[in-house]
Amino acid sequence: xxxxxxxxxxxxxxxxxxxxxxxxxxxxxxxxxxxxxxxxxxxxxxxxxxxxxxxxxxxxxxxxxxxxxxxxxxxxxxxxxxxxxxxxxxxxxxxxxxxxxxxxxxxxxxxxxxxxxxxxxxxxxxxxxxxxxxxxxxxxxxxxxxxxxxxxxxxxxxxxxxxxxxxxxxxxxxxxxxxxxxxxxxxxxxxxxxxxxxxxxxxxxxxxxxxxxxxxxxxxxxxxxxxxxxxxxxxxxxxxxxxxxxxxxxxxxxxxxxxxxxxxxxxxxxxxxxxxxxxxxxxxxxxxxxxxxxxxxxxxxxxxxxxxxxxxxxxxxxxxxxxxxxxxxxxxxxxxxxxxxxxxxxxxxxxxxxxxxxxxxxxxxxxxxxxxxxxxxxxxxxxxxxxxxxxxxxxxxxxxxxxxxxxxxxxxxxx
Numbered sequence: 001x002x003x004x005x006x007x008x009x010x011x012x013x014x015x016x017x018x019x020x021x022x023x024x025x026x027x028x029x030x031x032x033x034x035x036x037x038x039x040x041x042x043x044x045x046x047x048x049x050x051x052x053x054x055x056x057x058x059x060x061x062x063x064x065x066x067x068x069x070x071x072x073x074x075x076x077x078x079x080x081x082x083x084x085x086x087x088x089x090x091x092x093x094x095x096x097x098x099x100x101x102x103x104x105x106x107x108x109x110x111x112x113x114x115x116x117x118x119x120x121x122x123x124x125x126x127x128x129x130x131x132x133x134x135x136x137x138x139x140x141x142x143x144x145x146x147x148x149x150x151x152x153x154x155x156x157x158x159x160x161x162x163x164x165x166x167x168x169x170x171x172x173x174x175x176x177x178x179x180x181x182x183x184x185x186x187x188x189x190x191x192x193x194x195x196x197x198x199x200x201x202x203x204x205x206x207x208x209x210x211x212x213x214x215x216x217x218x219x220x221x222x223x224x225x226x227x228x229x230x231x232x233x234x235x236x237x238x239x240x241x242x243x244x245x246x247x248x249x250x251x252x253x254x255x256x257x258x259x260x261x262x263x264x265x266x267x268x269x270x271x272x273x274x275x276x277x278x279x280x281x282x283x284x285x286x287x288x289x290x291x292x293x294x295x296x297x298x299x300x301x302x303x304x305x306x307x308x309x310x311x312x313x314x315x316x317x318x319x320x321x322x323x324x325x326x327x328x329x330x331x332x333x334x335x336x337x338x339x340x341x342x343x344x345x346x347x348x349x350x351x352x353x354x355x356x357x358x359x360x361x362x363x364x365x366x367x368x369x370x371x372x373x374x375x376x377x378x379x380x381x382x383x384x385x386x387x388x389x390x391x392x393x394x395x396x397x398x399x400x401x402x403x404x405x406x407x408x409x410x411x412x413x414x415x
Contacts, residue, residue: 029276030153033355036284037382044289056286069234077286078363081279083230083244085356088275089178090248091268096175098253110333111169114320115176118351119144121319122311129307136304138365139377141188143311143384145181145357148174149280151350154389161400163338170347173320181357182245189364190236197236201243204229208250215252219263222251280356287359290378299375300383308358308380313387316352321345346396352388354381 043052056074063069071079097103122143130136151170155162207225216222226247234240253264261269299305324344327333335344358381366373 028153029149029280030151030156032277032281033147033150033153033284036281037288037355040285040287040289041292041382044291045293049291052289056289069231074286077283078360079234079240082283082360083241084271084279085275085283086182086241086244087226087248088244088268088271089175089182090245091251091264091271093175093179093245094249094251094253094264095268096172108172110324110327111172112176113327113333114169114323114348115173115180117319117323118146118173118316118348119177119180119319121317121322122315122352122354125315126307126311129310130303133303135366135373136307139304139308139362141181141184142358142362142365142377142381143308143315143352143354144184145177145354145361146170146174146316146351147353147355147357147385148178149276150353150355150385150389154350154353154393155347155396157393158396158400162396163336163343165336166339166343166347169336169339170350173351177351178357181361182242185361185364186242189361194236197232201229201232201236204232205246205250208247212250212252217252217263219251219267222247222263283356283359287363288378288382290376290382295379300379302375304373304377305375305380305383308362308377309384309387312352312354312358312381312384313349313391314352316354316388317345317348320348320351324348340399342399343396346392346399349388349392349395352392353385354388355385358385 040052043049056072058073059070060073060076061068061070123140126143127137127140130139148171151174152167155167155170204225208222208229211221211225226243229247230240230243233243233246248264251264251267253262255262255265324333324335328335335341339347359378362377362381366377
């Protein structure tokens with residue numbers, strides 16, 4: 001038998017090899033998010049715009065007797081699928097708090113304090129630019145968070161020139177930003193829940209904690225009770241994605257006997273591919289479809305647009321850098337190993353990429369006042385994130401020109 005493959009078969013195998021190679025790179029998640037966002041904007045400004053809006057408005061209904069959940073496809077993506085993203089973030093957060101970069105208070109002080117500065121800086125800039133406008137002020141938290149996938153995707157383009165210490169710093173800042181965003185959503189963008197939904201949610205959470213404490217080591221019971229928790233939180237008016245974080249915190253992290261991986265680590269590993277390569281790009285496609293029809297230069301100069309864009313680009317870097325300079329001047333911290341002030345500044349600029357969480361918070365902030373807004377808040381998000389990505393990349397490229405960092409193998413399975 002002749003085992004020589006045909007040219008067509010060789011071409012298919014070569015294409016598959018290239019695709020596998022791409023999806024295994026650190027930059028792949030960020031590239032996919034970028035493609036999804038650009039595709040959404042192209043479709044929203046083409047002859048397919050009506051079909052795009054109709055697709056997102058498709059009603060999906062689940063009912064059992066008198067119990068009904070009826071939402072358009074867009075909200076199933078934002079309230080349902082994004083709960084998986086928050087579950088992954090929660091699993092990652094728990095691991096970091098108990099075993100990772102955040103487990104040592106002295107080691108965690110620098111990135112945690114810098115992240116807090118990076119939350120406060122954009123919020124203050126946005127508030128200053130929109131003071132006196134009650135509706136606009138609801139968007140104060142939009143520029144506060146860093147997009148993990150996009151940020152790591154940008155620095156991955158520079159390869160081994162970025163020291164691992166800077167990557168760990170950026171990852172930790174992004175995680176703390178996500179925690180801050182979760183707290184902000186719970187405190188400022190949720191309605192007062194009915195008592196019955198609180199009771200059901202509290203009971204579900206208690207059952208999850210009890211399963212953890214009694215040594216339940218099967219994932220299906222956690223997911224089933226977690227589904228009840230998600231429905232209760234959804235019906236409560238508190239944003240349903242918070243159920244993903246609460247569920248994550250109850251799933252056991254300790255490795256099981258016999259060399260078996262813990263439920264938390266296994267679930268984190270299993271969620272990585274579908275969340276990063278499906279859920280987040282779908283979220284980007286569903287939420288980034290900004291229509292530029294009838295838009296003028298004045299819209300780009302609106303206080304909401306500028307507040308978000310300037311908050312992301314200037315507010316994030318100013319907040320991170322000011323805290324870093326203060327802590328280092330007081331000798332309470334030092335630059336990450338292998339970093340210079342120039343490369344550290346580049347990372348501070350990169351934290352201004354707020355794509356996913358900014359879109360998410362923007363949808364919550366203005367969902368009740370969308371008809372009253374003179375502008376689309378997504379323009380500011382896209383503008384600020386794009387400028388931060390481009391300038392941050394250029395600064396890092398210049399700061400690390402001709403250098404190759406000593407790179408250790410990352411033990412982080414999620415990003």
